[in-house]
Amino acid sequence: MDPHRKRNQALSLAAIAVVAAVLYFADSGASDYQIRILNNCAIFAALAVSYNLINGVTGQFSLGPNAFLAIGAYTSALLTMSPLEKELSFIIDPVIWPLNEIQTPFYVSLLAAGSVSALFGLLMGFPVFRVRGDYLAIVTLGFGEVVRVVANNTQSVTNGPLGLKGIEAHTDLWWTSGFALATVFFVGRLVRSSYGMALKAIRYDETAAEAIGINTFWHKMLAFIVSAFFAGIGGGLLAHLITTISPSLFTFFLTFNLLIIIVLGGLGSTTGAVLAALLVTWGGEALRFVEEPMQIGPLDIPGIPGMRMVIFSLLLVLMMIFARQGIMGTREFSWNAVFSGIRRLQRGPGKAK
Amino acid sequence: MTELFRAENLTMQFGGLTAVSGFDLSLCRGEIVGLIGPNGAGKTTVFNMIAGYYTPSEGKILFEGKVLNGKKAHEITKLGIARTFQNIRLFPDLKVIENIMLAYHCRIRSSFFGAVFHFPLYRREEEEMMRKAMLLLNEVGLAESAEEQSSSLPYGKQRKLEIARALGTGPKLLLLDEPAAGMNPSETQELLDLILRLKEDFGLTILLIEHDMKFVMRICERIKVLDYGITIAEGTPLEIQKDPKVIEAYLGEVRTC
Incomplete structure (x- = not known):
């Protein structure tokens, strides 16, 4: 289709190589503080992209990503902590079986975090997508609070308000940047496919989308589950970055941060979500x-x-x-747009049409 | 001619208001039937019941022998009933061709995993969607606007695009809600030719709502007249034009001095 496809792929690979080189030197040369900021940037970029899929692309104003982050963080933390560590941490109530015996490698815990979070997304989706607009926002907001309150009160699973301490710091630059890349790739491809077009159609006009045979309920559910999956993994990475988690970490404040990011980036733009995540995290x-x-x-x-x-x-x-419109509106970055931009500049502003 | 569609005793009540009552309709394959009546007569309500947006309070809808009552709008579209809307409902920020491609989306077999990872099946299906969409745009004369945003099209072309999008879903029965609304005489004529041509090419059966009487009289083989939700007349255009009840509904009672 696109005559420049080869060139664009080469450029994308080159860009990834450049970023990888920068990260390589940062990994060995930068201070802990700088690396921490880079990690946060990458995680929040991925979280923003996944949140944008449901809020921006599909136009369903969900306010519950903090719930998925919490579920992901607790799931993966409970899986990587050693049985001994858990025994020492859970001083009020001992941790329930099978969590007291299980210990998995980091990557398994992340996959579990994504899967458990996606499963919650599926279950939550049934009541959530019975309503629209403002009501949907309120219902998801409610679920976000419910998860936090449950985490606060299930002493034998989450250790309640004491939280989990001594989580090993598995998260490094490669994990976070790899996760960000995977999220952008997956969500970007999804948005460009006919499934993504159907999601956009739902945002513009749900009635018309129904009229051309789009099962709007399951498409919204799809966006919600994918969003929850990546938010869950993001939560897992976050837990193994800060090494201490407690319910107070996953308040609505976290959702609000992500909301600022995707609105700033331009609702519906994956590129915008990434740019704004970098800007807000670094700016913070x-x-x-x-x-x-x-x-x-x-x-x-x-x-x-x-x-x-x-x-x-x-x-x-x-x-x-x-x-x-935010930084990008609903537009996306593409090499073709960059090149036509350069050509326009070369022709000079006067001749530009 | 064989029967494609039948509605029996359709009634729609909103609280205490009866919008449509005792509506019967039978459509044979290849027919063009008009549904007319003054504003608020319940025409669009009939469409909304057929297309699955409302569940009828009473009555039965049959399409190719299957009962449609209780089916969702997207399921009905997949069974082969497509519709357009009174106020055009395109996806404004999507390209013209994307608007049409989406109509094929409901029939693709690829999962979203296949779509994300570009499995061979999805690639084939995507090319097929593109090719079919282009053919359809050619058919309605919008091929050169394929890459434009649908909201940038002039009104008449947006109408055509909406009809083309409905055709993309592969319907046997097409419901057109005021297709000629807001068009000038030459555009109306063009639309009339287009609808007749599409009907032949796609083997369609058409049910349409229209206020432009000239248009209705010329295109429809049979007309049904609704007033306050009740069918007041039914027949060929010629019969309808002379029917005193229809004249009364539109112009008011004829007073004799």
């Missing part, structure tokens, strides 16, 4: 200085924790007023 670190005590002229401002979120919120408000 870069903006740390605003929370420190400052002296501006005669003004002595004490450190205000949470100031960064105020800035992000303001950013979101400004975007809603001036650039509702």
Whole structure:
């Protein structure tokens, strides 16, 4: 179809190689803090892409990714922790069978995290997709809270509010960047296929989608389950990055962060989700200085924790007023667009049509 | 001629309001039948019942001998009944050709895994979708607009695109809801020719709602007139034009001084 397919594939491979080289040097040369930021960037990019599949592409305003992240994080953490570690951690109630005996390799725990999360997505989907629009948002918001509260109260499974400590730090740059790449590849391909077009059709006009024979319920379910699967793995990676998890980590705040990212990137754009995830994650670190005590002229401002979120919120408000489309709108990155952009620049702005 | 479709005693109640009552209709293969009546007569409600958007309160819908009651809209489309909408409902940001390709999506056999990992079956099916969509665009004269966004098309072409999209689902019965609405006389004429040609080429049976009386009288072999949800007349265009009840429904009672 595309005459430039070979060239584009070569360029994509080259780009991946460049990123891999950068990561290789970062892995050995960068400080722990910098590596931590890179890891966060990669995980959040993948999470944003998967969240965008249901919220942006399919247009179903779900507010429950924190539930999937929590499920994934707990599943994989409970699987990689050694039986001894679990015995020591669960001081109030001992952990139930078979979790007290099981220990699996990291990759198995991640697959399990994705699968369990996808299964929850399937079960949740039945009540969730009985409603639309605002109601759907409220129902998913509710499920997000339910998962957190359950995690808080099932002492013998999740260790309750004490959380899980001493999770081994398996997550490294290769895991996170590999996961981000796999997510972008999978979701990107899905969106470009006829299944993806059907998802977009549901966003534009569900009635018309039904009229041309699209089973809207199962297509929405498909997007939801795929989204849950990747969010679950992301949760697993996050757990093995920060090594300590507790229910308070998976509040609505996490969902809100992801929501900012996909809105900033442009709802429906995978490219936008990645760009915005990098921007917000890096920006969150870069903006740390605003929370420190400052002296501006005669003004002595004490450190205000949470100031960064105020800035992000303001950013979101400004975007809603001036650039509702976000960074990318619904467009996607493509080499062809880059080349036609370069050609336009070469021709000069005057002659551009 | 064999019977393709039959509706028996269809009734639709919304709370206390009866939108349609005791609606009977039988369609033979290859027929073009018109459904007319003043605004609010219940014509679109009949379409919504047939296409599976409403479940009739009473009555039975039969298509090729199968009962359609309780089936979902997408299932009915797959069985072979396609529809267009009174207010055009395209997918605005998708390309013209993508709008049509989507109509074939409901019949592909590839799973979404096959689609994501480009299994050979999916590749073949995708090429097939593209090829068929292009043929269909040629048929309705929209081939050169294939790569444009559907929302950028002029009104008349959007109508045609919506009809083409409905045809993509492979229907035997096509329901057209006011296809000529908002068109000028020459566009209407063009549409009339197109519908007649498509009917022959695709072996369609057509049920249409229309307010443009000239259009209805010229295209339909049989007409059914609804008023306040009740069938008040049925017959050939000539009979309908003379029917006093129809004249009354449209123009009000004839007063004799």
